[in-house]
Amino acid sequence: MADSTLWVACLTAGTAIVASWVAGRGNMNAAKTQAITAAQADRAHASLQARRESYLEVVEQAHEMGALYRDIPEILATTPSDARRNAVQEHTKRLRAAYGPFTRAGDFMIVEGGDLAVEALQGVFRDSRRIYMCLLHSENSERALEEYEDAIRSYWNSVKIMVQQMREETRRLRQEGEAPA
Template identity: 35%
Template sequence: MGDATLWVAALTAATAVLASWVTSHGTARAARIQADAAAATVQADRLRAARRSAYVDVIEQAQRMGDLYWKVTDAHGIDDADERLAALLDLRVRLRGEYAVLRQRVWVADLEGPPAVAAAADRLRRSTSEHYRALDAMITGDTDAGQRFADCFAPFWESVVSFVDVARTALHSARL
């Protein structure tokens, strides 16, 4: 009877050690999975925040340029030729500066990705070219340039709206 008790005690001890090892291994694995999931969530949140910031910067800069486009239209309507030329020259300098900022912000949006947003941002950037050409023509006295400038606003604004739509879709997609 003593031998059976020894075997039962040894078997019980071995079972307890094995159960303890399995439990600790499972707990450690579960903790590792939970930590990995938390790290992935934090990384996704950081990426989403960086992208959102980059996209908002592009939108804000496009708005600044749009505001200057309205000022160009107003300046083109000035009756005094010297005053009109001075206003248009000043606005061209200001637009160059704002374009430089837009270009930099488009590069950041391109860096943050995804490719669809980068492409939309670049289309927005390129949509400013015709405005600039028309402004230069206004400065040189081209009589049709004012209308060409006005005609550029709708495509520019459409590129802004398109960028916002693509950026929104990218931010709300399941995969970043």
Template identity: 35%
Template sequence: MGDTGLWIAGLTGATAVLASWVTSRGHTRAARLQAEISASAQEETRQREIRRAAYLAFLEQAHLMGMEYRRTPSLLSLEDQEQLRTRLDEHRARLREVFGPFRHTRQIATVHARSSSVIEACDRVFTASRSLYMALGDIAEGVAGTSAFHTALDQYWTAVDELGEAVRSEES
């Protein structure tokens, strides 16, 4: 009976060690999986915040460009063509200053965009801004009338609104 008791004690001990090892591996695997899921969720949240910040920065720059464009109608009311050209040239120089951050934030927004609809909307805002700037040049040169500015301005604000809609659609 002594040998049997020793045999049973050894088997029980080995079973306990094996059960402990299996349980430990299961806990380790579960902890690793939980850590991976948590890290993935944190990375997704971080990417969403980066994307949102990029979109907001570009929309802010688009509105700053729009504020500059709002100063244009008072210039367009000038009767003297030479004075109009001079003032529009000065105005276009200011627009070029504001354009740098506008272009930069557009590039960042398109890099972080998750959908092609947001990229296309960013591109439309950018193109509309360029058209508006070119219209001012044409007006200064006497090639186009002031209606070209108003048409281009409407297209610009439509493009900005479409960008806002594209961003909202992507975020939902």
């Protein structure tokens, strides 16, 4: 009987050791899985934040350009003269100075943004250039004001499309669970 008691005690101790080892491995795997999941959620949140910040910066810069574009009709309405030529030169300098931060924000967005939002941004840049070229060539165009009005409508439409694409991209990412809400 003593032999069987020793045998049962050894078997019980061995079983306890194995069970402890298995439970420890299970807890370790669960902790590892939880850490990986948390890290993925943090990366997704950081990615969404970077994307959101890049989107906001581009929209802000687009509106700053738009504020400068509001001065153009007054310049174009002036009779062609040295005063108009000087006004055009001064305003193109201001536009070029504002365009630098706009393109830098756009470059960051191209890195962080979704394909459709980036494509829409290209449309905004295209229309912005069109307005700038309209101003530059206003001396040679009898329809400069009409061309500008068409270009500015197209610009604001492009900005609107870009914002819609940004919103859709963010919504899609949240629905897919790539980033927490």
